[in-house]
Amino acid sequence: MTGFVEVLRHMSAAQKPAKGVSVYTLFVNRPAGRVLAALAYRAGATPNQLTVLGALFTFPALAAVALVRPGPGLSVCVCAALAVGFALDAADGQLARTQRSGSPSGEWLDHVLDCVKLVTVHLVVLVSFYRFFSLPSQVFLLAPMLFELAAVVIFFAGILTEQLKRRTAPPWPAAPMPAEPVPALRSVLLLPVDYGVTCVSFLFLGSQHVFLSVYCTLLLAHLLFMAAFLVKWFRELR
Numbered sequence: 001m002t003g004f005v006e007v008l009r010h011m012s013a014a015q016k017p018a019k020g021v022s023v024y025t026l027f028v029n030r031p032a033g034r035v036l037a038a039l040a041y042r043a044g045a046t047p048n049q050l051t052v053l054g055a056l057f058t059f060p061a062l063a064a065v066a067l068v069r070p071g072p073g074l075s076v077c078v079c080a081a082l083a084v085g086f087a088l089d090a091a092d093g094q095l096a097r098t099q100r101s102g103s104p105s106g107e108w109l110d111h112v113l114d115c116v117k118l119v120t121v122h123l124v125v126l127v128s129f130y131r132f133f134s135l136p137s138q139v140f141l142l143a144p145m146l147f148e149l150a151a152v153v154i155f156f157a158g159i160l161t162e163q164l165k166r167r168t169a170p171p172w173p174a175a176p177m178p179a180e181p182v183p184a185l186r187s188v189l190l191l192p193v194d195y196g197v198t199c200v201s202f203l204f205l206g207s208q209h210v211f212l213s214v215y216c217t218l219l220l221a222h223l224l225f226m227a228a229f230l231v232k233w234f235r236e237l238r
Helices: 004-012 023-043 047-067 072-099 104-132 138-167 184-189 195-204 208-237
Strands: none
Touching (some): 004 072, 023 072, 023 184, 047 072, 072 195, 138 208
């Protein structure tokens, strides 16, 4: 069987383009996913098994947010579980490319669980706000609803834009383009709308005022980026 280091090296050479992703995805989530994918490859696991394993880390942690009073211990556990689940979400695609076992059903499963995750993460925050937080005003109960709206719209519109671009692409293969360097500033600016940063924000769940401030800051960033992305994608498709 191919050695772990060799598998890891092969995966490193077959990564998705770095354009349009934040520094968290580039330097934390994809490398972590690559290690998990290499371990799964050595163990003979399938991409779908990694997808389901990621869900098994993610959804119990989210349930705990809604059911358990926030505290330092819960905050660390939820943050760690969500981060591992996100890394496994990166690992399943990397494993599929390495095994050349990608399939429409696997991609469907991955995207459906991603959508459920994006909806659930803000629903449980809403429940936690209502049950456990001393909010300055009940208006803050709207924050998770708006956050969920922005996150789902960005997710759906991004996938739809990609699919429509594929459908309208010329039937002949385009000439290969040289790899473009990723603008460092753009990767940093995209941090607030990276799901990984949302995962990290749960590290502050035990401190109500800090978490509320961080969460609302990320919400504002999502609303601004949603407007910018929608305009950008619409123009690209015209």
